[in-house]
Amino acid sequence: MKIVYTDVLVIGGGLAGLRTAVGVKQRGFDTIVLSLVPAKRSHSAAAQGGMQASLGNSAMGSGDNEDVHFEDTVKGSDWGADQRVARMFTHVAPKAIRELAGWGVPWNRVKQGEREAVINAERVVITESAAAHGLITARDFGGTKKWRTCYTSDGTGHAMLFALGDQTVANAIPVMERMEAVALIHEGGRCYGAVVRSLVSGELTAFLARATTVATGGYGRIYRVSTNAVICEGTGTAIALETGVAELGNMEAVQFHPTAIVPAGILTTEGCRGDGGILRDVDGHRFMPDYEPEKRELASRDVVSRRMTEHMRKGRGVKSPYGDHLWLDISVLGKEHVHKNLREVTDICRYFLGIDPANDWIPVRPTQHYSMGGIRTDHRGESTTLKGLFACGEAACWDMHGFNRLGGNSVAETVVAGMIVSEFIADYCADSASDINVSTGLVREFVERERAQLDALVAGRGSESATAIRQRMEEIMIDQVGIFRTGNELDRAVTELEDLLRRSRNLAVRYPNPGANPELVAAYRLPKMLKLALCAALGARQRTESRGAHFREDFPQRNDRDWLNRSITTWPAPEASLPKLDYEAIAVTDMELPPGFRGYGTRNHIDHPDSPARHAEIEKILQAVDADDRHARQRALMPFDHLLPEKYRPRNQRLETSA
Amino acid sequence: MSNETASAARTLTLRILRHNPQDPASEPRWARYELEEYEGMTLFIALNEIRERFEPSLQFDFVCRAGICGSCGMVVNGRPGLACRTLTSTLPSEITLAPLPAFKLIGDLSVDTGQWMRGMSERLETWIHEQAETDLHALEERMEPELAEQIYELDRCIECGCCIAACGTARMREDFVGAVGLNKLARFRLDPHNARTDADLYELIGDDDGVFGCMTLLGCHDVCPKELPLQTQIAFLRRKMVTVS
Numbered sequence: 001m002k003i004v005y006t007d008v009l010v011i012g013g014g015l016a017g018l019r020t021a022v023g024v025k026q027r028g029f030d031t032i033v034l035s036l037v038p039a040k041r042s043h044s045a046a047a048q049g050g051m052q053a054s055l056g057n058s059a060m061g062s063g064d065n066e067d068v069h070f071e072d073t074v075k076g077s078d079w080g081a082d083q084r085v086a087r088m089f090t091h092v093a094p095k096a097i098r099e100l101a102g103w104g105v106p107w108n109r110v111k112q113g114e115r116e117a118v119i120n121a122e123r124v125v126i127t128e129s130a131a132a133h134g135l136i137t138a139r140d141f142g143g144t145k146k147w148r149t150c151y152t153s154d155g156t157g158h159a160m161l162f163a164l165g166d167q168t169v170a171n172a173i174p175v176m177e178r179m180e181a182v183a184l185i186h187e188g189g190r191c192y193g194a195v196v197r198s199l200v201s202g203e204l205t206a207f208l209a210r211a212t213t214v215a216t217g218g219y220g221r222i223y224r225v226s227t228n229a230v231i232c233e234g235t236g237t238a239i240a241l242e243t244g245v246a247e248l249g250n251m252e253a254v255q256f257h258p259t260a261i262v263p264a265g266i267l268t269t270e271g272c273r274g275d276g277g278i279l280r281d282v283d284g285h286r287f288m289p290d291y292e293p294e295k296r297e298l299a300s301r302d303v304v305s306r307r308m309t310e311h312m313r314k315g316r317g318v319k320s321p322y323g324d325h326l327w328l329d330i331s332v333l334g335k336e337h338v339h340k341n342l343r344e345v346t347d348i349c350r351y352f353l354g355i356d357p358a359n360d361w362i363p364v365r366p367t368q369h370y371s372m373g374g375i376r377t378d379h380r381g382e383s384t385t386l387k388g389l390f391a392c393g394e395a396a397c398w399d400m401h402g403f404n405r406l407g408g409n410s411v412a413e414t415v416v417a418g419m420i421v422s423e424f425i426a427d428y429c430a431d432s433a434s435d436i437n438v439s440t441g442l443v444r445e446f447v448e449r450e451r452a453q454l455d456a457l458v459a460g461r462g463s464e465s466a467t468a469i470r471q472r473m474e475e476i477m478i479d480q481v482g483i484f485r486t487g488n489e490l491d492r493a494v495t496e497l498e499d500l501l502r503r504s505r506n507l508a509v510r511y512p513n514p515g516a517n518p519e520l521v522a523a524y525r526l527p528k529m530l531k532l533a534l535c536a537a538l539g540a541r542q543r544t545e546s547r548g549a550h551f552r553e554d555f556p557q558r559n560d561r562d563w564l565n566r567s568i569t570t571w572p573a574p575e576a577s578l579p580k581l582d583y584e585a586i587a588v589t590d591m592e593l594p595p596g597f598r599g600y601g602t603r604n605h606i607d608h609p610d611s612p613a614r615h616a617e618i619e620k621i622l623q624a625v626d627a628d629d630r631h632a633r634q635r636a637l638m639p640f641d642h643l644l645p646e647k648y649r650p651r652n653q654r655l656e657t658s659a
Numbered sequence: 660m661s662n663e664t665a666s667a668a669r670t671l672t673l674r675i676l677r678h679n680p681q682d683p684a685s686e687p688r689w690a691r692y693e694l695e696e697y698e699g700m701t702l703f704i705a706l707n708e709i710r711e712r713f714e715p716s717l718q719f720d721f722v723c724r725a726g727i728c729g730s731c732g733m734v735v736n737g738r739p740g741l742a743c744r745t746l747t748s749t750l751p752s753e754i755t756l757a758p759l760p761a762f763k764l765i766g767d768l769s770v771d772t773g774q775w776m777r778g779m780s781e782r783l784e785t786w787i788h789e790q791a792e793t794d795l796h797a798l799e800e801r802m803e804p805e806l807a808e809q810i811y812e813l814d815r816c817i818e819c820g821c822c823i824a825a826c827g828t829a830r831m832r833e834d835f836v837g838a839v840g841l842n843k844l845a846r847f848r849l850d851p852h853n854a855r856t857d858a859d860l861y862e863l864i865g866d867d868d869g870v871f872g873c874m875t876l877l878g879c880h881d882v883c884p885k886e887l888p889l890q891t892q893i894a895f896l897r898r899k900m901v902t903v904s
């Protein structure tokens with residue numbers, strides 16, 4: 001049995017995993033990164049539009065600061081977020097941008113003087129100040145009060161991931177490619193590492209570590225159409241679930257992006273609308289102002305996706321062999337802007353649709369995009385129930401996104417969480433409590449269990465086809481656990497997924513090679529994916545309200561009285577066919593921003609009984625604090641500084657000193 | 660979208676170079692598969708269909724399937740390119756696919772570019788050598804907007820390996836850093852955060868494994884899926900290296 005020891009095992013080589021590895025390495029700990037693919041090919045590379053951080057340099061971002069970013073994030077989450085975590089995040093985001101600039105990310109910069117932009121389909125002139133010249137600029141994104149999304153053209157994720165990939169090499173951190181974690185090793189509520197399978201040779205290795213970090217990204221591929229890379233299958237989240245100890249949070253909170261191209265499902269960034277692009281229907285009519293007169297195309301993602309679907313249901317979609325779609329029109333931005341600032345979009349349209357978006361409209365429709373749910377952690381990034389297991393990035397439910405994350409807040413989360421969580425991991429590793437006292441017997445048991453399962457698949461005694469079951473799962477998810485949900489359909493989804501999970505325990509593999517074998521890989525991942533699908537479907541079934549991206553047609557109101565909580569799922573036993581569902585309350589009494597109207601459609605939610613009291617209390621507290629000192633006001637309401645690693649506590653400097 | 664009159668569906672023949680180095684009995688061989696083409700079919704779709712219907716063991720790599728991540732570099736009808744964004748309609752009905760040469764073969768169309776890129780990166784130290792540690796809490800260093808754009812232009816390399824596969828020198832000299840490596844140095848050279856001088860670079864690339872190994876055959880430039888100005892960058896670096904030598 002092969003065993004490798006390290007201090008910190010990082011499963012996942014995307015933005016979150018690499019930033020975590022760099023952080024612990026710089027604190028003097030040994031670390032190994034595992035990845036399914038070369039790290040720079042992780043899905044993070046595909047992020048186009050940008051990263052939110054309240055620098056407030058550009059004219060349209062003037063007056064921005066952590067408070068505004070915090071408010072946008074919490075409202076965006078439909079009050080599902082952990083507000084302390086949202087505060088930690090918005091405070092560190094400017095530092096993360098600046099760190100990355102130092103590592104070479106060529107953020108687009110403010111150019112002093114006048115420039116043309118398109119706002120609400122009209123050309124306007126924006127004047128940038130001389131004082132801001134050369135500082136990092138930002139573009140508009142949905143659901144934000146200020147232009148706050150920093151970017152490098154529309155290749156932001158690529159530039160960030162390559163800078164971090166370079167830092168990983170600079171820090172001599174080994175990255176083991178084509179290595180897949182297939183189980184976590186744990187005993188008595190403590191995680192000791194993972195069983196890892198080589199995708200090239202099929203060999204199993206046990207990696208033992210003081211701390212194990214899951215940074216494996218989202219689980220979008222349980223849906224038939226997704227903007228996610230094909231490797232976003234959520235297996236990292238699933239192996240945490242399969243411990244039976246670690247908790248997953250809010251698995252039903254799945255985001256649909258308004259503008260993926262039809263039929264390929266490839267994303268065109270929100271930057272298209274942020275920069276002034278508009279949505280049109282079959283008649284060429286711009287319909288979003290009819291539904292959301294104020295925010296129009298730049299309402300929050302969940303809102304735009306629902307409005308688009310609603311409009312298509314009214315028969316206003318464009319018919320195509322691949323189903324109905326709508327049009328995204330960025331030709332209004334002019335050729336120069338499209339070809340320079342929306343280059344990836346131009347390439348994608350050129351290669352996959354054969355059109356030039358500077359002239360032609362792009363066929364789009366809402367498509368699965370982001371997993372708000374994931375491994376439930378505390379503010380330090382450690383699993384709430386399995387010690388020594390940490391998680392960050394899209395794989396985690398840390399929980400700054402609640403039921404809907406804002407565009408640009410996700411790549412920001414990956415690096416910010418990497419910065420913060422790596423400090424806590426390092427603290428943990430420095431403590432003797434993290435010593436690895438585990439018997440080789442236990443390790444052997446975990447490795448043998450995986451080997452036996454793989455052997456059984458290769459022996460080929462099963463009779464079910466992984467492809468057929470997987471396709472059915474993907475269809476159920478998109479049709480019945482999608483943008484609009486109802487109790488009846490969710491009931492059927494849960495029942496059928498349960499059946500699929502049972503059948504997935506009897507899979508046949510045609511090609512009996514234990515080494516590189518794509519069919520075998522698909523087979524052993526399938527039950528893991530089905531378990532995640534069940535967590536999402538059951539969570540959605542039980543949540544009889546609508547919040548953020550979770551929309552129940554039979555319960556269209558947000559219901560703070562009964563549902564201001566986080567769904568928590570665990571897997572009770574290996575042979576179980578349903579997860580166990582619990583709820584973690586979100587207390588209104590210590591919120592900085594108690595629940596209120598989110599600003600879309602009409603005001604229509606059921607209040608939490610504690611809300612009026614908290615609002616009154618806040619008013620009273622603020623009366624006693626200097627009205628001009630925003631930091632003091634914030635601290636009086638909900639202190640969070642003490643939760644941050646000390647090195648990230650100092651305030652962020654801005655151009656406008658009043659900010 | 661265009662209203663092209665539907666032409667009769669073609670039958671595609673895909674010839675794929677297959678070999679599994681993990682299996683001692685395996686020998687490189689050409690395998691043939693036939694598929695009905697349909698509108699919008701890419702090599703990503705075609706290969707997955709072949710795997711699903713005929714050949715569960717067929718190895719290839721796709722990740723983003725959107726032309727962004729560079730995983731699916733392979734030789735398509737003799738020319739290195741990204742398979743995911745290659746529409747079959749742009750190819751004749753007989754399509755040959757082979758793995759990128761110059762990289763270690765993992766199996767069939769899958770090659771190990773990751774290890775190669777890491778080696779190159781370690782050798783050339785392709786990262787910012789910072790002059791001073793960034794103060795995370797203070798205003799960022801200023802940069803001219805045009806310069807940032809210029810850096811991004813070169814930063815767009817996705818390490819797909821196509822330039823190496825198309826390079827005459829890379830096939831002869833195992834240690835040649837290739838257009839990908841030279842372009843990176845050109846990129847970091849532009850960056851004001853970077854402390855390395857041209858003399859430092861000369862130490863790294865002032866020989867035949869570096870900038871003087873290039874035979875200006877333009878293979879890299881022609882095949883780069885991101886259309887990076889590779890030859891211009893190599894020529895520019897060469898002039899700079901001649902002056903510091």
Ligand SMILES: Cc1cc2nc3c(=O)[nH]c(=O)nc-3n(C[C@H](O)[C@H](O)[C@H](O)COP(=O)(O)OP(=O)(O)OC[C@H]3O[C@@H](n4cnc5c(N)ncnc54)[C@H](O)[C@@H]3O)c2cc1C
Nearest residue numbers: 012013014015016036044049050181217393394408410411
């Ligand atoms: C097309 C697209 C565009 C986007 N644009 C934006 C944007 O503009 N702004 C924004 O904020 N967000 C954007 N997002 C979201 C954002 O890109 C992701 O949420 C974020 O990059 C996730 O990073 P991560 O590090 O958590 O995971 P990933 O980058 O997905 O990395 C996961 C890593 O885990 C590895 N892995 C997975 N499973 C295993 C396993 N079992 N064993 C070993 N390794 C494993 C993978 O190999 C990979 O290295 C976009 C998303 C998409 C789909």
